[in-house]
Amino acid sequence: MKKITLILSILLFTLSVKAQITKGNWMFGGDAIIQGYKFKNSEKFNYYAEIFPKAGYFVIDKLVIGSEIGIFINSATFYTSFVPFTRYYLLSPEKTINPFIEGGLGFKNIKDKQDIDPTLTEFMYQFKLGTSIFFTNSVGLNVTLNYKNNSFQFDQEISVAFGFQIHLEKK
Template sequence: MKTLTLFFFILFALTLTSNAQITKGNWLVGGNLTYGIQEGESNSNGNKSTSKGSALNLNADLGYFVINKLTVGLTPYFGFGNPEGSNNSSIGFGIGPFARYYFLKPEKTINIFSQLEYYYGNSYSNGKKESESNGYSIKNGVAIFLNNSIAFEVSLNYNVSKNNYVSGYDSKFKDFNIGVGFQIHLEKTTNQ
């Protein structure tokens, strides 16, 4: 317990002196890990069915601050899904654009952000292509700047995706998940 208290005290002390690099011309590099429960609806030849399952996703971010507090960029992802009641799990990967906005002043140690993503990807099961998917994600969270470059973040995410399966049917998935991650804010350099 003493170790945990000491960790949070050091974390708090470090955050008191940090200034975030969320200003125009800087870069954002990082990622997060999310876990959530999926709920889906499938449609095959007019027959509808519902399903549930769990998903684990690893997302990376590479963005550029076009104005203060607003970054745009690309986010590749890798995911693992396990439908409830099925022996077949699937893996997926893809990429898409994102935009992220920080709501508080750049000098704040703790900042609130919102991120909107669109993605396109493929999923595979048992080594064979299973589906093509596209969708969007809305992410809201808190970034805690440990120093002027590194932020720890926690977010609540809402995802909607549509899958077109090779076997001829389609499905829509919606899920909420919780994400944790780190972002590195790289300061622009100037040539003297």
């Protein structure tokens, strides 16, 4: 088993795939997040999972502008979010593993299911540091470290996300 893992690791790091991160291409995908959050004036962190579909368009090589939509449901809360973002890949499109930085500004609409608090809309901003691992020129796996700051209910959120993305080549 160790030999197979070593061979796959070497193969992954030595392959050269030209990813579709060039002007005129589209990016579609989504992230699954394991997230921790902390209420203001509290020392306790809570955890949950979310899914965020996203889409974007490469306006120049390595720079995509798009938006993500988030939906979260647990026993007490339902929320949706909308966050336009900008992502910049740091290496050339030929790299199989390509780190990126991403930032976005948006809104989160929170509804307490038990109607204890009224619906709340929060302004939020987020930053992501991550890398894409391209299996083909059109399919990649993303791993990101995320930081969000919200204006009302949650002070700060830190998360790790895993997701897939599909790049559609211009014709």
